[in-house]
Every structure is written in structure tokens, then in C-alpha cells.
Amino acid sequence: MQLLRIGEAGAERPAVRVDETTFDLAPITSDIDGAFLADDGIARTRQALEAGELAPVESSGQRIGAPIARPGKIVCIGLNYSDHAAESGMDIPSEPVIFMKAPYTVVGPNDDVLIPRGSKKTDWEIELGVVIGKTGRYLDSPAAAMDVIAGYTISHDVSEREFQLERGGQWDKGKSCETFNPLGPWLVPAQEVPDAEKLDLRLWVNGELRQDGNSSNLIFGIGHVIWYLSQFMVLEPGDLVNTGTPAGVALGMAGQPYLKPGDVVELEIPGLGRQRQTLVPA
Template identity: 80%
Template structure:
């Protein structure tokens, strides 16, 4: 079972995708897939309604797929969370999670165009496991109990502009919060249906060429640890998105640094969580 949102930007319809690929309308259960839905046991209610045959079928042919959650309250990111990525970036492996934020408006659909910012010469790609929070988390007791506040997992593309991020002074956020810089989805996969989120393959291709090929088993700080750690510094709220870091293979660390240019096509996939595809266009 997966949750998704179908329709034009700003007018998406909540839906559920069953095991046989049939898609059903969730509008009778909730107006949207958002923090309120997640906090009010929405995933269980949606599953029960689908299993009881209470939801109408939804024709998705030719329809846009939006991000699987409405605009999150915040997008929290973990930097340098794979040792091979830290090495290719020329940075030390962190002793505590590196935290930065992305603006919530960066979140777009998994197949939407991505805008290369004006003045950009170093727009880069990063495939990441996204965590969606389903319950309020503050001062969580342990990495093990932190898993209980996770609603589900999704594919997240943490697009980055490296000059803005690393060469323009200040924090990383200015290279991370450009418009359309976080394609998300296609689905939100409930946490209780993902056997082992700590052992998922992640791949990314640019114009058909494999650039990233990693696995979440190589995270420096695991999923439970990341959620627990963040809860010691901020309140995690239903609908929040956490990007957990990217493996090696970004343009920044490659010979010649082949940054993205207009017309480039990026595809990315995580085991069991679906696949994205974006065309990069000039803003």
C-alpha cells in the first residue's frame, strides 16, 4: 500500500495505491495527505477503508503525480551522512549529525521540472531516503523509540547549488532552498510495510548514466538515531520531512564536476519506494 496525491499543483487529490496497482480516491477520508491526516491515525483509517472496499476507483491516466504529502511544516536535512560522500566532498566524517534546513516550498512532485537558478553554474543532484513524521516527537528517549513517530518513507531528491552552498559564505541553506529543489515521491510508503529501511538500495542516473549507487545500511547515523537526535533540538511535527543524506557520486566529487545544465534528465530510485524523473530547465 502506498499513499499519493494526484492532480495539478495546489489541487492534488489524496489517493491510495493498492497492491494490484489500482488507485482509489481518499477524499472521503481526508481533504489531503498532510500533518493533520497523519496525526489522526489517517494511514490506518485509509487502509481499513481500502480493505473494506469503501473507496471509489480513481483514474490516474494522464494525471500529474504530486508530492505524496502536502507542503511540510519543515524540511530538515542531514549532511555528510555517508562516509564516501564526506570523502568526495573533501570534508571530515562528522562525529554528530550535521543539520541544515530547506524551505518547505522546495517540495514538488516527483516528475515536475526542476529549475536551475539564475546565476547558477553548479547545480547538483542527491538521491536520499526521506522520512515523514507521523506523531509529535520531542526529547525522544532513544533511537529505538524514535522509530515510533515515523509515518513512512519516500524518495527525496535534495537538489543543491554548490557555489551558493559552499562559496558564498554563511550557511548551506542558500544552496539548498532554491525553488523546486526537493522533488518528493512518487509515494509515501507506510513505515509498517517497509521491512528494513536501514537496508535499501539508492540509485540515481543522469541522462541514463548511473551516477549514484548506495545503500542505507551505510548511513553513518541510522534512521532511528537521526530522528532521536533531531528531537533533542527541535520539535518534530506530523508532516515534517527529514532528508537522511546522500551516498557518493555527486557532481561535486567527480572528475570534471559535470554539473547539471538545461535539458539534463535525472532519474532516481529507492528499493520499494518508487522512481522519480525530472528534466532540468533554466529559471
């Protein structure tokens, strides 16, 4: 079962995909958002499918939006793969590195990505995205943290490295440019991902494989990250947590081949789908 939103930007309709068939979720909810997740929306969707209460809809050729409506917040973990920390010339952190992205950065998985005005170092980062389904506040343990996860998706943490690292202040200014978080295509319920820490993450630029990692190499595992965050902030249904990127970003490559207009980036996590974006000037 894969939850998705289809239609033009700002007018997406909620749907669910099972075995290549897409069903209308309108009888269950008006959107896939925090309220839907908090109200056992995934369980209600499964029950409606089993009861044959959802009608098939044509999805071929339609735009796919982000699988959740604008999240309340996007919390990101930096330097969470040792190989990425090494290529960035930074020490492996003793605790998770936290930064935020603005919610408006979220776009569909195949939408264009805007290179910001004045950008010289727009970079790519494939990440496993975790969508929160229950309130997480001072969670007792990493094991308990797994219970607040609604599901998983592909998250593209696009970054402008000069803004992020050379212009002073926090990382956020290099992370929150518009369109800097393509998301999706689907939200796969946590119960249907057997082991989220054994997923391959791959990213190509213009057909050339640049990132080829596995979530088994996370420094801080998914449960630890969610537990840790809950000690400092309240995680709410619909929030998105980006868990970090493996090695292979432009920042760490010889010649630093940053993205330019016309470049095409493709991302894939088996079981979670595939994304494709074209870079265009803002």
C-alpha cells in the same frame, strides 16, 4: 499500500494505490498532510480499504504531486554517508550535521527542476526521505524514535554548490532554491518497509548511473537521526527529514559535470518508486 496525491499543482487530490489500482481518499481526508497523519490517517485508510469503502479512480496519465502537502519543515542531514563525505573532502562528522530546506522547495517527482539564475554548480543528491507521523519531542532513544515515523519516500535534495559552499554563511542558500526538493512518487507506510536501512538508492543523469548506494551505509541510522533531532527541535506530523546522500554527486566527480538545461535526472529506490526530472532555466 502507497499514499499519493494526483492532479495539477495546487489542486492535487489524495489517493491510495494498492496492487496497481488507485483509490480515492476523499472519504477519509481532503489532503495527505500533517493533520491526516496525526489523526491516524494511515490506519483509517487501511481500514477503509479492507471494508471496501474507497472507490477506484483513474490515475493513468495524471500528474503525480508530492505525496504530502507542503511540510511544516524540512530537516536535512549532511555528510551522512562516509563515501560522500570523502568525495566532498570533508571529515566524517562526530554528530549529525543539520541544515534546513524551505518547504516551498517541494515539488512533484516528475516536475521540472529550475536551475537558479546565476547558477554554475547545480548538483543532484538522492536521499531516503522520512515523513514524521507523530510529535517527537525529547525522544528517549533511537528505538523510541522509530515510533514517530509515518513512512518513507524518495527525496531529491537538489543543491547549488557555489551558493552552498563558496558564498559564505549557512548551507541553506544553496539548498532552498525553488523546485529543489522533488518528492515521491509515494509515501509508503513505515510498517510496509521491512528494513529502511537496507534500501538501494540509485540516480542516473542522462541515462548514466551516477549514484549507487545503500542505506545500510548511513553513518547515523534513521532512529538515531530522528532521536537526535528531537533533542534540539520539535518534530511534528508532516515534517520531512532527508537522511543524506551516498557518493556519486557532481561535486566529487572528475571535471565536476554539474547539471545544465536539458539534462534529465532519474532516481529510484526499490519499493518506494521512481522519479524523473528535466532541468530548465529559472
